[in-house]
Structure formats: C-alpha cells, structure tokens
Amino acid sequence: MHWADHTAQRLSEKNDSQVIASGITPSGEFHIGHLREILTAEMIHRACLDAGEKSEYIFIVDSMDPLRRVYDFLSEDYEKYIGFPLANIPAPNPDGTPNYNGDNYANHFLNPFLEALKQIGVNPIVVMNHETYENGEFAEKIDLAITNRVEIRNVIEEISSRELPEKWYPYNPIGSDGSMDGVVITRYEKPYVYWTDSYGIDGKSDIRKAEGKMPWRVDWAAKWGVHGITCEPAGKDHGAAGGSFDTGIPICRILGSEPPDKMVYEWIQLKGSGPMSSSSGNTIGPVEALSLVPPEILRYVIARTKIKKHIDFDTGPSLFETADEYERLVSNPPEHKELNKKKKVARDTALGALRLSQVRRGEDATLSTAGVSFRHLAMLAQIKSNDEDIWDSLKRSKHLDGEPNEVLINRLSRMRHWIDSRHFPEDARIKIQESISEENRNKISNEQSDFLNLLFSRLEKIDWNEKEINENIRSVSSDIGLNRRDAYIALYILILGSEYGPRIASIMNEVGKKITLDIFSKSL
C-alpha cells in the first residue's frame, strides 16, 4: 500500500474528519525541499479524500515568525528589523535593500511559491499565522500557556534538555520599536501582558491581537489545537528525540487539545551538494524546477519515495530515468492477475504513486503521458528547431497519432528549457563535430573511408532532405559492399564523434547541407 493511503487509513481509525497541515516560515526564497513538506501533506489529504473521508488541507504560513538575522541576500538595512514579525517588514529589492513601497516580506516570498503550487495541482487553504493572532483565535491558548507556564517550561526542559530562565514566559511581546527581542515580561493580567523593552520603555500587549507571539515550540502546539489539525508531517529536524514534535505533543494537551501523531519525513538534497537551505543559497526554486520538470514528474519524485527516505533531487541524468519510469508505469501498469501478497503490495504501491502524481486529483494517468520517452524527445528537440518537424518525426515513428496533445506540447517546451539550461546532462547533449579527431580517424577502416568518400561526392549533388540523404547512405553502402551497420558507425564517428546516436539523416538534414559537407571535406 502507498504510504499516503496507509496514513489515511490510520487517520480514519482515529478521527471522523481530517485536517492535514503544512507549516513553513517564509524567511527567504522557497525551494524544492519545501515542496516535499507540501506534497507529503497534500498527498495524504488526497488519499483521505480518495478513501471517502472528509479532509481539508491547510498551509500555515509562519508570517508572525521574527526575522532571525540578516541573511546573505539582505542588505545591512535589515539589521533594524531583526526580531520583527516577517509580516511587518518590507520585502527586499533584488539588491537586498528594503522596498518600502512593495509587499511585506512574507508575501514577497510566498506568492511565487503559491503560483508554483498551483502548477503542480496543490490548492491549499492558506492561513497567514499573523492573522490568526490578529483576530484573536490564539487568545485562549496564550492565556492557557501563560497560566500553565511552569508546567510547559518543565516539559521543554525535560524533553529537550534545554534550560529556560526562571522567569520564562511562553509569550514574546512586541516592544515599542516593533521587535520581539529583548522584551521582558513584568506581569500578566488577562488579556494584557505587561512588559519592559530593551530601551526601558514599558508597555502592554493584548493577547487577542498580533501584539506578540508564542515561541516556536508552543506556537506550533497551539496551532494544532486552534485549527484542529489531525496530521502534520514535519521535517526530520523537528522529528529528532527532544525536538519540537516531542515537546509539542504534551504542550498541545496542556493547552487543552489532542495533538496529531508524530510523523517525520526526510529531506531532499541537491545531488552532491548537501541539504538545501534558504539562507545558504544552496537551492533550486520550485519555479525554476517547474520550468524544466513536468509537474506530474515532480509529484512523482515525491510520491514514489517513502517519506523516511532521503531524495537526491537531480535535474541531470536521473531525470531521464524518473520521467521514463513514469511513462512506462502509465503505459504498462502492473497487471491485475493472480499475484502473491508481496507482489500485490508492490503493485498497489506503484499504482498509488501514479494516482497521487496526477496534477488534477482523480484524473486518468494516461492523459498525463506524452507517449514518447524523455530521451527520445531530448534527442529530437536538439536536432529539430521547428516543433512541427518534431511532430512529423513522431508520427513517422508511430509515437504520435494525429495532433500532439497539451501534455506533449508542454513536455517539449520544458525540454527546450532544460536543454538550454546548465542542468542538461552533457552526455545527452548532441555535439556536432567540426572535423574528425586523430583518435576517431583511426577507428575508421579503409572500407568505411571509401564509403564516406563516395557518399560525400553523391551528397554534393542531391536535394537536401532526410529522405534523399537516407537513400544515398543505403545505396552507397550497397555499392561499396559495406554492411549497413558499419556504414552508420562511420557516419556517427564522423559527425558526432561517437559510434552511435540518433537517426543520423535527421541530424544531417537539420544541420544543413553546407555545414555537413564541410565536416566531410575537412575530415577526408
């Protein structure tokens, strides 16, 4: 059974309806790693719906979280905003300086991410956490937290083995300048928290408004209760023993609600370069990823992997494999015949991954395939600049019957982006030789050389099109008495510097008569 279906089943035994949640702090550019957070939760949500459960999927944006420090992509101007809620400070310009006329910091990073989510078929209920504070929904939890602060402090100290000060409060008020740093609470009298900030200024915060927030570990536990969350997968950083999940569970109960079960997923890493991080700049954005990778393939990368396995995200060679695996699975799904238990499980898992990879829930997977392997399309896209020529070629090779569908058109457009990008694998790149290298010349036999010479003289006279080129290759090889395989090998060596390749006549045709014949004349 697929992990999402399995989780859905477990959840249905516990609750009548589900609220699946994700939470992310918009402290910088969103990256592919965040997509795992989102998709893990969203796929569980879909699995619940598919099982006939009631379910909602909410994406909580931690817009009330403070700016921790001046990240590398920010200018020094942000020094003055440290400790401010992200919803209350200006978004950065491209050069890192604050843009006082633009959107707030949280929205600035959030909006492009939501756009990317739409593309991969994720339409969450978005909750801005600062609004939950603003409209007073947290007031009761804050009150409970403060009145039970000793107990909560003990939980955190015992479980996370952190030491908290004697006068610790599970609430950080915003001081006179807008920052939550260095504000000391003097007393609590519902609904006001009285404080003195780092300038010695006294003030009070209303717990029914966004005039302060609970610290992270308490805030998370409170959110579970306020939104009635039944499942929130968390990154493994939160999942460690003594981590925020372990403290959140008892704190949530202290605050009067039943917490979701602990659920932890592994991280996505960029192949070869360690974990992604918004602040270190080691990222690939969802938007960039989606310009190269079809959305159903991106979903499939997450869906096919068990949540406790780490994923090496790679927009290089393994993308071919993943994409082609997807195509194969759709066009040739595991059969429903008599199977033993294990094979049945394996089949259900694979089909579940496929089902959850669809951009639109419930859509037939066969509508999401292009009918052509990634590899083949990559080859065609490189040798044919005109899309129509590609459709023609695909019709001839019987990949395509009639007009290309939307999926195929999208695939080709993304393929062209990929080929033009630095991510495209070098060994998949077709490189037309200018002239033959000494090493390659030695691989060519005398017979092959005769073939090339005769072909050269014939090609000079023909109309330059794929059919003519092909016919000449065949006739010349017959005339010389060279078997066809060796003839093609000679041509591949000459033109691509390799002993094999895609249909050589297409390449020669696409490259053009003059350039092709130049290669011959320089090499022979």
Place this chain on the structure above:
RNA sequence: GGGUCUGUAGCUUAGUCAGGUAGAGCACCGGGCUUUUAACCCGGGGGUCGCGGGUUCGAACCCCGUCAGACCCGCCA
C-alpha cells in the same frame, strides 16, 4: 555524549509495520524489427538482502550487538 532515520543486483529501488521459495526498472549482453544504431519488440546473465549473533520448523522482515552514511539535540522542511 544522547537520539532518529537509512543500508537489498553496477545504479535507482519494491518487499520490513501483519516472518513463508528475493521482485522491478535502468545499465549490460544476445536476438528480432530487412528505411538506421539514443525508436520498438523478445530473451539472458547478475543479489553472502551492511556485518555478527539470537528467537523460530522457517528471518531481508522480529530481538540484541556492531559497522557505515545522513540528520537532530541551538526557531533552517
């Protein structure tokens, strides 16, 4: 130091929760397709399931230990 997760064919992995003869795909090799070799079809080889012990009629699966990698215990998913 404490803890979590991962380790199955050259590569990516299914199967581990509910123990019952190790399954795929890629790659590789061979054959076919007689307008082709990154297209398509058929076949084949390849695994001490990290290692050691235990429980069991039977262990990839459960238990103990051990090695390796990743990560957490400081508000980075």
